[in-house]
Amino acid sequence: MTVSIRGLTKRYGPTLALDHVDLDIAAGEVHALLGHNGAGKSTVIKCLGGGTAPSAGSITIGGTTHDALDPRSSIAAGIAVIYQHLSLIDRLDVTENLFLGQETTTAGVFLRRADQRARAVRLLERVGLDVSPDTPVRQLTIGQRQLVEIAKALSREARLLVLDEPSAALSPVESRRLADLVRLLKAEGIAVLYVTHLLNEVVELADRTTVMRDGRVVWSQPMAGVSKTDLVTAVSGRAHGAAVAPRPVDPDTPPALTVDHLQAPGLHDVSLVVRPGEIVGLYGLVGSGRSRLLETLFGRRPVTSGTVAVDGRTVRVRRPDDALRAGLALVPGDRLRQGLFGSLSSGENTVLRVMSLTARAGWRRPRAEQEVFRSTAAAFGLRPADPEVPVSRLSGGNQQKVLIARWVNDRAGTRVLLLDDPTQGVDVGARAEIYEVLRQVAAERGLAVLFASNDPDEVVALAQRCLVMRQGRVVDDLDMRHTGEEQLLDLIHTELEPS
Amino acid sequence: MTTASPPTVDGADRRTPSTGRAAAPSPVAAAAGWLVKNPLLVLLVVMVAGVQLATGSQLGWGNLRGVFLDAAVIAIVAAPVAMLVIAGYIDLSVGSTLALGGVVAGKVVQSGGSPLVAVGCALLAGAAVGVVNAVLATVFGLSSFIVTLGMLTAVRGVAQLVSPLPLSNFGEAFGFLGIGNIAGIPLPALLAVAVLLAAGVFLTRTPAGRHVYAIGVNREAAYLSGVDVRRIPFLLFVTSGAAAGLAGAITVARLNSAPAGQLGAGFELSVITAVLLGGIALTGGEGSMVDVLVGVLFMGLLRNGLTLLGVTTFWQNVASGLALVAAIAIAAGTHVVRGRMQAREAHRPDEPATAG
Structure with a gap:
């Protein structure tokens, strides 16, 4: 040996x-x-x-x-x-x-x-x-x-x-x-x-x-x-692969997010809808365009043509601020580099955006901000639920909850939550909690959730519908009630073997 | 007062925070913690007490008035410069901007303008310099260190072009700006307090103020959170320029002369020194107006103390320089101590861990 x-x-x-x-x-x-x-x-x-x-x-x-x-x-x-x-x-x-x-x-x-x-x-x-x-x-x-x-x-x-x-x-x-x-x-x-x-x-x-x-x-x-x-x-x-049966969403509900013939660098003619309360997975390998699609919708990357609509209203998104105003929010894939303000407290990280929305005549309202933190920390099971802890000291799973809370709270007005690789660097127990939080925000707040992942297990556990991406295109739309992990693994397989 | 350990570099973040708050610390521990967080304030008190005991004259109002007059001009500019540093930028051009503001104000007064118009023009001239800095550093994204270093030289030239010969004798009305008192307190000191207060309120009580920190900690994340990562630094550069212009007008009024070549020479270094002494990190994202105030007072009282003790100018320079290095070393040292204290709390075994 x-x-x-x-x-x-x-x-x-x-x-x-x-x-x-x-x-x-x-x-x-x-x-x-x-x-x-x-x-x-x-x-x-x-x-x-x-x-x-x-x-x-x-x-x-x-x-x-x-x-x-x-x-x-x-x-x-x-x-x-x-x-x-x-x-x-x-x-x-x-x-x-x-x-x-x-x-x-x-x-x-x-x-x-x-x-x-x-x-x-x-x-x-x-x-x-x-x-x-x-x-x-x-x-x-x-x-x-x-x-x-x-x-x-x-x-x-x-x-x-x-x-x-x-x-x-x-x-x-x-x-x-x-x-x-x-x-x-x-x-x-x-x-x-x-x-x-x-x-x-x-x-x-x-x-x-x-x-x-x-x-x-x-x-x-x-x-x-x-x-x-x-x-x-x-x-x-x-044992833990057994997914909770997701509540089916009425296919006649008007979609919260409509993407119509979107063209952008690295993306080809992408069309998709996500309905309120629906959790949709974007599944594909590195380089398939899943992260790029989310970043394009969020205004981080330019759009060449095509339209994006939130609740039926067409929105023009040129930068993240536009997307947020339209009710589109992104929890980025690289938490530390793109999401968190490491040395600032978890309270401040949570209210960074809603601070401006709760402010009156340009003045912050600490009470309203504390209420936003308190209610989301309770709803998402944030630990510790202490607004003063520097966010860099939280575990990966709790950091992710802070980032979700930044967009999903009583003040933020988010309609569509985009997440890139939502459980990256999160341990197994915390992963189940993140899934629970996402199911909760979809079911209780009627948010449309669109997440990108390359982990078939995650898609099976979380998504009601799965859009498969390959080379910048959406190539498949799967109902996850009839799709298992193995089928998804096979889809990765076909990608590696150029036919 | 919290627990938990720094994140691991492991692909899988497996640490879980041991939850909740630490048990209420004893008063002694609380006092120790406070000292560790504010080392410069402790040094300041010790230093003033020492000088006062040795000379018996530092805390006299006549002496303090002089110290405040000197410190005021630095504080007025250090406040916006500190905000720039918190946002991850720097402004080195303020020494020459001060000179430009000074000669502009002097020219206006000499051509019959009222003191208020003179101050307004000085503010505008400074703000104009700030706009140039801001465009280069925020719109074009050039390094603010390099941009403002270049402007330091260029604006000095502009000030000398505006007034090739030294100006002097501006009359009593304008002189009031530099040496006048209101309720026994020098006007420049009152202005400095107003500037520090306004900046402090802005930083803590408005969303835009918090965004200054967010930009300094993580510019990318701030952008992705919808923060306007150009406009805020842009306005800070303009403010810093205007503040330097105002400082110029005050200085000229006090000196009753405006030598374009020497006015405010080395002033930018005094400002940066005060900001750093206060404990505001050049890496951005931390610091407050209290830090600025402590930094400015420390510098002023150190110099004054050395003068009272009869130390010659050359040795004063040696001491001031070493003081800066020492203060930063102490700050770094206490930072380490603080980290250890937090780590020890985090590893206390009596806290049951909850899965994260």
């Missing part, structure tokens, strides 16, 4: 991110690691890469047992982690990146550039990357950068290669090339831990698969004789 992980446990405050995880990866084996967001996959990766120290347990690699690794000892132990957000330095060229931190030198001072360059050529050949070693990394595509990272791992003679959702940002052609390379490395005897969402990749590449849920290993088997259905069952874990 090249790598043995035993009893790996990671505790963040009161929460267990990892609970006695055991994992074995043999030399020459591709071991797939599956699980929902927040299942603990990324924590395993961080323990391996030395990004965080486990609270208990051990990692044995090549006969040496470690209680904890730091980035340097992880590299020395032969572990190479290729993170989703690649860690190359844009301004340096390929050779410089390959040997960053392990430069070949004369007398420990002078770079031996010619030497390095020659080695770089051999490494690039090995990973099948056809670019000059003198190319600045910023000129490479994501797929090419990934290959440079793998070449870097090879130059360090890695025994375990960890790939974190490597195909997430790749074109189908690049994905296939990556799969070929993984097979090649496997043949060379390198152990590969392959973390992914995509079941097809698992079926195609993996020798063995481990599934995680809520920080535990719930399933681990060799792939011989395992079908995709088995994997879906293991990943979703029927």
Whole structure:
């Protein structure tokens, strides 16, 4: 066994991110690691890469047992982690990146550039990357950068290669090339831990698969004789996959949001309706246009032609302020960068917009603002329900509740709530609460909810209707009463195989 | 007074806040907490007490009046500049804008204009400089540091073009603006109090004031929340220019002369120093008008104290510079202490955790 992980446990405050995880990866084996967001996959990766120290347990690699690794000892132990957000330095060229931190030198001072360059050529050949070693990394595509990272791992003679959702940002052609390379490395005897969402990749590449849920290993088997259905069952874990039957919405209700033949950069002829009280999922991969559509509706991106109507009234949206005035609000995908004012209090974060609406003659009315915070905090189960806490100190789920409360309260007048990836970075328990909040705002306040997601489980759990997006178009409109997780996974599958 | 831990960098945010408020702190702990939050105020009190004990003259009204006169001009400009810093911008051009406002006011008075018209013209001249800064920094999105640094030099030139020769002798009516008293209090100090109060009320009591903080903390999120992320900084630049113009008129009235080349030289640094001393971070998003007031008074009383103690000018400069560095180091240190205090509260085991 090249790598043995035993009893790996990671505790963040009161929460267990990892609970006695055991994992074995043999030399020459591709071991797939599956699980929902927040299942603990990324924590395993961080323990391996030395990004965080486990609270208990051990990692044995090549006969040496470690209680904890730091980035340097992880590299020395032969572990190479290729993170989703690649860690190359844009301004340096390929050779410089390959040997960053392990430069070949004369007398420990002078770079031996010619030497390095020659080695770089051999490494690039090995990973099948056809670019000059003198190319600045910023000129490479994501797929090419990934290959440079793998070449870097090879130059360090890695025994375990960890790939974190490597195909997430790749074109189908690049994905296939990556799969070929993984097979090649496997043949060379390198152990590969392959973390992914995509079941097809698992079926195609993996020798063995481990599934995680809520920080535990719930399933681990060799792939011989395992079908995709088995994997879906293991990943979703029927227990909490059972969705509350959504209240059907009368199809004759006049829609709250009507989008008619919308054209915009990256979007092609999008038409859709969302009725009051309806929750609709926009489902598609990264790059399918789901986030772009939401941002275009919200005025963050320009519209070329077509119309958008709220409650039957056509609205012209040129910037977010226009959208908000028209009753269209967006909870953005990147909570920290686009949503929250980290050092300001959760009260202030909640009332930031309604402050202007409750004000009289330009003066704030603290009472009205407190009432908005108090009522939404109670309705959404915000914890702690204290308006003075800096919002950066709340958990992901509670931060998300604050952002929803910013748009959905007695004063805001929001008619259509758009959410991009509503449970990103939110743990399992909190995710159920967010779903509950969204169901509540749809049912009780009659809001039209349109959310974008690439997680089929989320769409199944939350949506009454699902619009499938591909290459900037809405290609399917599914009634979720008759659609399961597996069908959605199949839809992702067809996207990866260009017909 | 709350709990919970900073967010994790983990893809999955698994931390849950241990809920609710901490138990009511003891008075001693509360006092300690307050001291840690306001370190400069503590230093200020200690310093004044020390100087008063050593010289017996700092707290005399005659001495304080002089200190307030000096501090007033800085405070009038520091208030809007601090708001710009809170919003994530800076204005370095105020020293030269002060000179321009001063010579414009001087010219108006010398050509027979009333003091009020002179002040109005000084405000307009300053506001005009502010508009140029604002257009470059907010409409074109250039770095406000670079824009206002350039304007610092350019506007100095304009002031010298307006008045190549030093002006002087503006008469008693105009002089009242600089040295006059109302109810025994110097007029400039009253103006400074008015400016600080207005700015403080604006920042805390109006939506636009809160938006200044929102823009400074997270401009992108502010834009996506429908905040007008251009208009507010635009108006702040104009205000800062106008305030510098007013400060120019006051200075000229007090000196009874307007040398375009020297007027307000280095003034922008005094303003920025006071703002930073007050604890307003250059990274934006935090600070209040109380901080500005404390910063301005600290600077004024430090210099005055050193003078009373008989320290020579050169050593005064050394001391003022070191004081700035020390104040910022102390602020950073107390920040760390505060973080530790919060972290300790967050990790108290007696609080049962609720799933988040």
